[in-house]
Amino acid sequence: MKNRKRISDKVLVGTVAVTGATLLGASTLNAQADTVQQTVKNNDVNVNPQTPQQAAQQRVDTAQQQVNTQQQVVNSGVQTVNSAQNTVKADQSAVNAQQAVVNSTADEATSASAAVESAVTSAAQNQGNVQSAASAVQAANSAVSDQQQVVNSNSAQVNSDQSAVSSAKELQASAEARLSDYIVASQAAATSAFNFALENAQKAVNDQQDAVNAASQAVNTAQSAVQAQQNAVSIAQQTASQAAAQVAKDASAVADAQQRLDALKNNGSNDNVTATAQLQSTISQLQKQLANDKQAAQNAQQMLESAQQNYDHATAAQKAAEEKVNQTKAALAKAQQAVTTAQANADAAQQKVATAKADALKALETYNNYKNDNGVPTVKTPSDIVQQYESYINGNRYNSPQVKSDCAEGIALNGGDPAKGLMSTGWTSTDGGKTWTPLLKTSYQATTQDKTEKVDPRNMTAAQQTEITKFAAQIVNSFRDSFQSTAAGAAHSYGKVKVSPYATELGNQVIDGAYNNSGWNKSSNATGSPHNENGMVAAANKAGLNTGFVGENLSTGLLLDPASLHIAGLKQSMSMADVKQSIYAGILAMIYQDVENAADAPLYYGFGGHTEAFLNDPKGMNGISYDDNGNQYMTVTIDKDGWVHYNFFDDGHANEEVKNKLAQGATTPENVSAAQINNAHNDYLQKEGAVTTAQTAATAAKNGVTTAQANVATAQTAVNNATAAQQKAANETLNQKAVMENAQAAVNLANDKINDLQAKLAKVQADLNAMNGSVQDKARQLAQA
Numbered sequence: 001m002k003n004r005k006r007i008s009d010k011v012l013v014g015t016v017a018v019t020g021a022t023l024l025g026a027s028t029l030n031a032q033a034d035t036v037q038q039t040v041k042n043n044d045v046n047v048n049p050q051t052p053q054q055a056a057q058q059r060v061d062t063a064q065q066q067v068n069t070q071q072q073v074v075n076s077g078v079q080t081v082n083s084a085q086n087t088v089k090a091d092q093s094a095v096n097a098q099q100a101v102v103n104s105t106a107d108e109a110t111s112a113s114a115a116v117e118s119a120v121t122s123a124a125q126n127q128g129n130v131q132s133a134a135s136a137v138q139a140a141n142s143a144v145s146d147q148q149q150v151v152n153s154n155s156a157q158v159n160s161d162q163s164a165v166s167s168a169k170e171l172q173a174s175a176e177a178r179l180s181d182y183i184v185a186s187q188a189a190a191t192s193a194f195n196f197a198l199e200n201a202q203k204a205v206n207d208q209q210d211a212v213n214a215a216s217q218a219v220n221t222a223q224s225a226v227q228a229q230q231n232a233v234s235i236a237q238q239t240a241s242q243a244a245a246q247v248a249k250d251a252s253a254v255a256d257a258q259q260r261l262d263a264l265k266n267n268g269s270n271d272n273v274t275a276t277a278q279l280q281s282t283i284s285q286l287q288k289q290l291a292n293d294k295q296a297a298q299n300a301q302q303m304l305e306s307a308q309q310n311y312d313h314a315t316a317a318q319k320a321a322e323e324k325v326n327q328t329k330a331a332l333a334k335a336q337q338a339v340t341t342a343q344a345n346a347d348a349a350q351q352k353v354a355t356a357k358a359d360a361l362k363a364l365e366t367y368n369n370y371k372n373d374n375g376v377p378t379v380k381t382p383s384d385i386v387q388q389y390e391s392y393i394n395g396n397r398y399n400s401p402q403v404k405s406d407c408a409e410g411i412a413l414n415g416g417d418p419a420k421g422l423m424s425t426g427w428t429s430t431d432g433g434k435t436w437t438p439l440l441k442t443s444y445q446a447t448t449q450d451k452t453e454k455v456d457p458r459n460m461t462a463a464q465q466t467e468i469t470k471f472a473a474q475i476v477n478s479f480r481d482s483f484q485s486t487a488a489g490a491a492h493s494y495g496k497v498k499v500s501p502y503a504t505e506l507g508n509q510v511i512d513g514a515y516n517n518s519g520w521n522k523s524s525n526a527t528g529s530p531h532n533e534n535g536m537v538a539a540a541n542k543a544g545l546n547t548g549f550v551g552e553n554l555s556t557g558l559l560l561d562p563a564s565l566h567i568a569g570l571k572q573s574m575s576m577a578d579v580k581q582s583i584y585a586g587i588l589a590m591i592y593q594d595v596e597n598a599a600d601a602p603l604y605y606g607f608g609g610h611t612e613a614f615l616n617d618p619k620g621m622n623g624i625s626y627d628d629n630g631n632q633y634m635t636v637t638i639d640k641d642g643w644v645h646y647n648f649f650d651d652g653h654a655n656e657e658v659k660n661k662l663a664q665g666a667t668t669p670e671n672v673s674a675a676q677i678n679n680a681h682n683d684y685l686q687k688e689g690a691v692t693t694a695q696t697a698a699t700a701a702k703n704g705v706t707t708a709q710a711n712v713a714t715a716q717t718a719v720n721n722a723t724a725a726q727q728k729a730a731n732e733t734l735n736q737k738a739v740m741e742n743a744q745a746a747v748n749l750a751n752d753k754i755n756d757l758q759a760k761l762a763k764v765q766a767d768l769n770a771m772n773g774s775v776q777d778k779a780r781q782l783a784q785a
Helices: 051-088 092-165 170-267 272-371 386-396 401-413 448-452 462-484 502-517 533-542 576-592 607-615 654-664 674-784
Strands: 551-555 632-636 644-650
Touching: 170 674, 272 674, 386 401, 386 462, 401 448, 401 576, 448 576, 462 502, 462 576, 502 632, 502 644, 502 654, 533 551, 533 632, 551 576, 551 607, 576 607
Parallel strands: none
Antiparallel strands: 551 644, 632 644
16 A cells, blocks of 8 residues: 555544553463473583503603613623623633622612512502592492482473373374473483493593503513513523633643643653653543534524524514504504594584474474464454445444444454443452452463463563563454455555564653653543543654654553452452453454443444554544555553553654664564464474484484494504504514524634634644654654664
8 A cells, every 4th residue: 555645633543442451561472382391411420541541651651761771781781791701711700700790780670670560569559540430430320310310300390291281282282292202302312411421431441441451561561571681691691600610621621731731841751652642632632622612612503593583583573563553553543533523423413403402392382382373362353344344434433233233243253242242341259359250251262371470460571561562463463364355354454563672662661751751641631532642742753753643542451450349458460361361352342342422332332443543444533554664563551550552653754773673573473374383383293303313313423433432442452452562572572682692602602612722722732743753853862872
């Protein structure tokens, strides 16, 4: 409806209903069945296996350093023993001195062994740390048990609430049954999360135990290495002692031979035959000893070759073990990366679960709101209401008997008694006047929440005022729908009303400025009308609307307000249901019982100025807004006297700042169709299914984390085993190297002995040859004589 002009001389919406109705408050237009959403907080179990393990590893590393230091000392001692073996033939006392060095080295190796035992003791103490971690796990189990009690308590509450919901409509019961399943699934997911956290904690303890076991294995390996070096020292010492004894024996034999030779030399020509025989005997003994020493040297050489082979094998084994360590470490790194990836996937899957749950709850709320029509009744109209309303408008606003009959039918269609109307209500008391119950009847069906919520009409909260404002606006828009659904009716109803937080705030400012703080007397003033039109326009313009008109329907109070009984001492409160029932009845009365002449119409049936205002009829006298550039906003405010103001604002001439404020959070409350309800229900079912799908994916992702962590544990064990094998191979290489070096020393010693004996044998042979030459010379001399 373009380019409509407001008729400047129109007075704001008509007269006051005798016992009008009110609209108040703000709400989300939710009258859905209560749902319970559980939130279970996990008691995180945090077991840190690193600190004790690192402490144990540090102690083992320290012990290993001490073992390495002593290994160097042992190696030095072995070199000293080898040096002693090379010089033993020259000085037996030097051998004894080196024996003392070897003994000292053995003492130091014993000290290293004691340090290793200390590391083992520390590792045993670390086992206590593992037991402490296990105690932490037990405490976590206790916390989980306590939390389970909370879950059980909440579950009992869920069952209680579900029982209350079961009395709702059949579709609602089905939807909330699915919601209950969803809650149970959420609870199961929470419990699964507890178990998962507990499994991770126990796994951390097990990993720590594995680390301690690996440390203990390293200690045992170190002890074996020390023992092997001690054995090598003992073998070296034994070889040195045997060599020294043999050298002493050979030296003694040589000394004896030299003594006999010297004696022969000193004896001159005496008994040359005997001396020669003795020298021959000595040569034979030396030759026999030389043959024995050569055999010993050959044996030593064979031992050396065998030791060299063992050393080569040990070196190859050590290299293979090192390669195995590198392979297992690479596998461990890959497994750890798999854990990181799996955990990221699990976190993302869990976030999808949370999002799906939020979407499902929102869809359920929307569905319940649609199904319950937001808890707001519609204004039902007779089939020929548009025709009768046109008769009223075209007949100079005259309510014919047929119009009145249609209005009476309208009251009946909305649950009222056409014989009594809605403008007169009665109260009854069953407790001697302590409490009173109104006898008003409409088709309004209050929700359980509205029945239990207490309201002080003159001191409503912002949320209550917003709720009631939306309630009234939706009723008004439903009435406009009945006209705007046909071309003839649309000619008498323009646009829909909106509500917004700032519109409600602006309505309060207008009522404060025009009524609460102005001294305006609604019952007695110069205009003869309870409406303070000039005051409302001034307050609206002060707020930035720049309007020359503010629409208002006004009723003297809430029909079901106990205060209207004027009973001294009565402190009976109103419920939200009472307030909404009063608003609904008041709007129906302003639509169908808007005749002000009680003599002509004792039940007030007929249309009037309030009807025109609610329709926003451009052809009537009380239209509100026809500006295509603006929006209609509706507010409901109860003033300090308990009167109810239904105000209408048009922002077509407001400044941009005010327009923007009004538009923030603005909605157009309307009734929903069966198709919308069905679509909302299907959307809820779809999102409920998405929750199940997301939960399944999250469970699979969590299982993936568990599997990846198990693979890490397996890979870590493989690394530990490979490291232990590599250490063992390294120790074996050292052992074989020591054996090979000892065998080489034995070969060298045997060769030295052979060389020494050969030299001595040559000398004795030379002496014998000399002796024989001397005898022959003497024989020639005797022959010549």
